[in-house]
Amino acid sequence: MISIAKPMIGLEEKQAVLEVLDSGILAQGPRVKAFEEAFAAVCGTRYAAATSSGTTALHTALLAHGLGEADEVITSPFTFIASANSILYTGARPVFVDIEPRTFNIDPDGIEAVITPRTKAIMPVHLFGLCCDMDAIMKIAKKHGLIVVEDACQSHGASFKGKHAGAFGTGTFSLYPTKNITSAEGGMITTDNEEIAEHCRVIRQHGMRRRYYHDELGFNFRMTDVHAAIGLAQIRKLEMFNSIRRANATYLSGHLKGVVTPFEPEGCQHVYHQYTVRVPDGKRDALRAYLRENGIDSEVYYPVPVHQQAFYAHELGVNISLPESERAAREVLSLPVHPALTRADLDSIISAVNTFMAG
Numbered sequence: 250m251i252s253i254a255k256p257m258i259g260l261e262e263k264q265a266v267l268e269v270l271d272s273g274i275l276a277q278g279p280r281v282k283a284f285e286e287a288f289a290a291v292c293g294t295r296y297a298a299a300t301s302s303g304t305t306a307l308h309t310a311l312l313a314h315g316l317g318e319a320d321e322v323i324t325s326p327f328t329f330i331a332s333a334n335s336i337l338y339t340g341a342r343p344v345f346v347d348i349e350p351r352t353f354n355i356d357p358d359g360i361e362a363v364i365t366p367r368t369k370a371i372m373p374v375h376l377f378g379l380c381c382d383m384d385a386i387m388k389i390a391k392k393h394g395l396i397v398v399e400d401a402c403q404s405h406g407a408s409f410k411g412k413h414a415g416a417f418g419t420g421t422f423s424l425y426p427t428k429n430i431t432s433a434e435g436g437m438i439t440t441d442n443e444e445i446a447e448h449c450r451v452i453r454q455h456g457m458r459r460r461y462y463h464d465e466l467g468f469n470f471r472m473t474d475v476h477a478a479i480g481l482a483q484i485r486k487l488e489m490f491n492s493i494r495r496a497n498a499t500y501l502s503g504h505l506k507g508v509v510t511p512f513e514p515e516g517c518q519h520v521y522h523q524y525t526v527r528v529p530d531g532k533r534d535a536l537r538a539y540l541r542e543n544g545i546d547s548e549v550y551y552p553v554p555v556h557q558q559a560f561y562a563h564e565l566g567v568n569i570s571l572p573e574s575e576r577a578a579r580e581v582l583s584l585p586v587h588p589a590l591t592r593a594d595l596d597s598i599i600s601a602v603n604t605f606m607a608g
């Protein structure tokens with residue numbers, strides 16, 4: 250089976266973990282600090298703060314910006330549930346704006362229409378490894394005095410006009426094993442704002458600035474040194490992994506027929522966390538079954554947009570129509586693009602897709 254994702258763990262990661270286990274410092278320690286510094290350097294931000302997951306990075310970043318009850322955060326409905334759930338955890342409400350069909354990212358043209366006196370932040374989600382239109386989004390944020398918390402959980406190393414994902418507002422990343430780099434579980438917050446970085450570190454550690462004095466409600470959202478050691482070995486390989494992903498995507502796009510291949514806007518560096526095509530004519534699920542019969546794994550990210558998820562529709566009473574997100578949910582299929590694929594794997598994928606779509 251050609252898998253849809255494969256963590257790339259080498260000798261460096263294994264040795265780094267053994268060193269931590271031998272060091273006697275297992276929980277948050279010097280490796281976390283070193284990983285934060287390396288991550289900030291790659292993103293081009295002054296600070297980074299590690300957390301236990303991408304979800305806790307989002308939650309912590311929103312709390313550090315003071316998001317809470319009665320606030321509204323504008324985001325995309327075509328994303329992993331954690332983007333919107335992290336807004337709910339703070340007591341704020343997500344407000345959904347439909348996507349641009351070519352990029353699958355939030356359509357900036359829809360944002361101003363939903364701004365209310367309660368709107369406090371925009372959360373652009375850089376989906377599949379492609380940055381949102383950050384010129385347009387930062388312009389709207391500036392005009393209306395809104396905070397920007399980027400969900401860059403799928404976009405390590407991606408850039409928009411030379412600036413990296415996570416360097417526009419406050420950035421959040423996931424280090425889950427399927428992402429472009431991993432620490433097994435883990436998250437990272439990036440920012441140029443020293444106060445926000447410091448506040449994130451306090452929130453992840455039970456609201457503690459001085460040992461055993463707790464000035465605010467915090468959490469245990471810490472990363473361990475074992476996880477940081479893996480992440481540190483991985484971040485040194487990020488550029489190599491991303492260039493293989495980009496080469497795989499270029500090869501696929503050059504040969505696939507009958508499906509709509511991914512779009513990379515001028516000035517964007519797509520890092521292909523997912524290589525996501527649109528399958529026309531209602532053939533998506535049949536293509537997926539055909540690929541599986543031919544030993545090729547594929548996945549639908551995502552079959553249900555967040556505003557139609559049961560919890561949002563039934564418990565929260567969200568009742569809106571966002572046609573591009575709903576159409577994407579019916580048409581998208583992500584094909585393997587990870588760095589462990591061989592040329593033969595890519596040729597098998599191309600041959601299977603083209604045979605099915607021609608039939």
Ligand SMILES: *Cc1c(COP(=O)(O)O)cnc(C)c1O
Pocket residue numbers: 302303304305328329331332374400402403422423424425435436
């Ligand atoms: C993976 C992901 C998250 C959550 O990250 P975890 O590390 O799994 O908590 C959030 N948003 C998006 C878009 C993701 O892909």
